[in-house]
Amino acid sequence: MDSLALEIDRVCKSYEGFSLKDVSFSLPRGYIMGLIGPNGAGKTTLIKLILNMVHREGGSIRVLGLDNLDHDARIKSRIGFVPDEPRYHEDITLENLKAATAPFYPGWDETRFRALVAEFELTLSKKFKTLSHGTKTRFSLALALSHGAELIILDEPTSGLDPVFRRKLLDVLSGVLQDERISVLFSTHITSDLERTADFVTFLQDGQVMFSRPKDEVVGSWGVVKGGRELLDEESRAFFEGVRVRALGFEALTSKIEPARQMFGDRVVIDQASLDDIMVLMGRRE
Amino acid sequence: MTTAQQDHGTAQAWGLGRNDWLLIRRDWILNRVSILMAAFVFATFQVLIVQVPIDLPYIWVFITCMWAAFLTLGPLGRDEKFRGAAWSCSLPVSRPDLVRARYVGAWGLVGTAYLLALAMAVVVPGSKVSVSFAIDLDTLLVGATIVSVILSFLLPSVIRFGMKGILVLMLPLNILLPITFVVSKATGTQDSLEGNFLAGLQALALMIAGIRDGLSRPLFYVVAVLLLYAVNWASYRLAVALFLRREF
Numbered sequence A: 001m002d003s004l005a006l007e008i009d010r011v012c013k014s015y016e017g018f019s020l021k022d023v024s025f026s027l028p029r030g031y032i033m034g035l036i037g038p039n040g041a042g043k044t045t046l047i048k049l050i051l052n053m054v055h056r057e058g059g060s061i062r063v064l065g066l067d068n069l070d071h072d073a074r075i076k077s078r079i080g081f082v083p084d085e086p087r088y089h090e091d092i093t094l095e096n097l098k099a100a101t102a103p104f105y106p107g108w109d110e111t112r113f114r115a116l117v118a119e120f121e122l123t124l125s126k127k128f129k130t131l132s133h134g135t136k137t138r139f140s141l142a143l144a145l146s147h148g149a150e151l152i153i154l155d156e157p158t159s160g161l162d163p164v165f166r167r168k169l170l171d172v173l174s175g176v177l178q179d180e181r182i183s184v185l186f187s188t189h190i191t192s193d194l195e196r197t198a199d200f201v202t203f204l205q206d207g208q209v210m211f212s213r214p215k216d217e218v219v220g221s222w223g224v225v226k227g228g229r230e231l232l233d234e235e236s237r238a239f240f241e242g243v244r245v246r247a248l249g250f251e252a253l254t255s256k257i258e259p260a261r262q263m264f265g266d267r268v269v270i271d272q273a274s275l276d277d278i279m280v281l282m283g284r285r286e
Numbered sequence B: 001m002t003t004a005q006q007d008h009g010t011a012q013a014w015g016l017g018r019n020d021w022l023l024i025r026r027d028w029i030l031n032r033v034s035i036l037m038a039a040f041v042f043a044t045f046q047v048l049i050v051q052v053p054i055d056l057p058y059i060w061v062f063i064t065c066m067w068a069a070f071l072t073l074g075p076l077g078r079d080e081k082f083r084g085a086a087w088s089c090s091l092p093v094s095r096p097d098l099v100r101a102r103y104v105g106a107w108g109l110v111g112t113a114y115l116l117a118l119a120m121a122v123v124v125p126g127s128k129v130s131v132s133f134a135i136d137l138d139t140l141l142v143g144a145t146i147v148s149v150i151l152s153f154l155l156p157s158v159i160r161f162g163m164k165g166i167l168v169l170m171l172p173l174n175i176l177l178p179i180t181f182v183v184s185k186a187t188g189t190q191d192s193l194e195g196n197f198l199a200g201l202q203a204l205a206l207m208i209a210g211i212r213d214g215l216s217r218p219l220f221y222v223v224a225v226l227l228l229y230a231v232n233w234a235s236y237r238l239a240v241a242l243f244l245r246r247e248f
Helices: A043-050 A072-076 A095-104 A108-119 A135-144 A161-177 A192-197 A216-221 A257-267 A277-280 B003-011 B020-047 B060-072 B073-081 B085-090 B097-125 B137-161 B165-185 B190-214 B219-247
Strands: A005-014 A018-027 A033-036 A058-064 A079-082 A151-155 A183-188 A200-205 A210-213 A223-227 A242-245 A250-254 A270-271
Touching: A005 A043, A005 A183, A018 A043, A018 A058, A018 A183, A018 A200, A018 A210, A033 A192, A033 A223, A033 A277, A043 A183, A072 A079, A072 A192, A079 A135, A095 A108, A095 B020, A108 A135, A135 A151, A135 A161, A135 B190, A151 A161, A161 A192, A161 A242, A161 B190, A183 A192, A192 A277, A200 A216, A200 A277, A210 A216, A216 A277, A223 A257, A242 A277, A250 A277, A257 A270, A270 B020, A277 B085, A277 B219, B020 B060, B020 B073, B020 B097, B060 B073, B060 B097, B060 B137, B073 B085, B073 B137, B085 B097, B137 B165, B137 B219, B190 B219
Parallel strands: A033 A183, A033 A200, A079 A151, A151 A183
Antiparallel strands: A005 A018, A005 A058, A200 A210, A223 A250, A223 A270, A242 A250
């Protein structure tokens, strides 16, 4: 069995005004990877490329050891996908949407589906159009988790969810991973979701992978430097991977924490960077 | 299109697999209310039309089959309305599977509609359409030809471009026909143009009649069915090629 759930190698895709450039990263089996990046960074495009919903222009994508173009249908039977905006026929009940979907998956587990329906407080007799965005996402998630998928792909699943269900979703994901065959690719721009769940973090910005590393390594190796504006010059900027200037001072992201401490001493405060800090500050030049 | 996709599409060209039936079943679950409503309107229309005394009985075949062929747009239109294509493409089926299910579903719908029309011809008092005419092989062949021509143009363009594919299909006709009319009127060739068009149709009819007379009846029907199959197959292959280019 291939040890990688997902292997993306130098994938390219261009649209007018945007392109994914040589995107490469891999997700080992049994782990959760957070795919973070600002809106428009290319997260959804990348997920669509994995699912063969858009056509790549270069590189290769292997899902569960198989090329995603050559084994399109076979791979999709092993993927659970939750889109950013679930779309089904609006005038159909959830029961019928499930009936239209379930037979495609040989591993469909009706008991598991019923348990998730109860846990997510879904009413199967309701029509899809009557649901809120959050409930639509819950239903989509229940479908994705009920057919024994080995790779779960979630595209911004927590956007539009209330905090209670967001927490529940994250707990469900943690529970899913009790089965070590299952891997999760979790795209989000709400980085706090990842702090409790993700094992790996891949950061996309302007269509490029800025880094793809274990989360603990990412969080431990970046710092946020805060100081007065008078400290910013050509020499000090060389320490920073991104700078945001404010009225009373600056915030900067650095991976050179110790050299920065030695250079600036007590004139700055250096905190450990959160994923949010990294996403906001990386590459920013002011 | 990758080699695997091509192989899959060719190998399963019309041999229906489990996925095809699941897709057709799925379409029925998602669209049955609208299909039943359309069937009700179609049946009501049939109640009226079978009572109309028409000199040319093939007019009934033409209208019935044309209407039945356009019924297939219902599920496609709903799929577009609810932007269901992305959902379809996330299911564990190939794109050729999705297209094939559309074709088979369309023919299933047309066949059911024809049976419904036939039932109306039987049960409606004063029906001018005889059952023997409606199930005559020539009648069925004419009907299948009408449906094949419509679906062969309609399905690839709608599968590729959505409902605006109908516009894509009709636009050249809507431009070319008036231009041809105006030019022929201006140049004084209108009569000969119409004459040539009608002569062309007559020649085609004569050619088909010639082939039918030249061949034994059973062989003629076999050849005709194979020709219609080929037309549908070519249309299906075109639709697959177009659908593989789509992005969602």
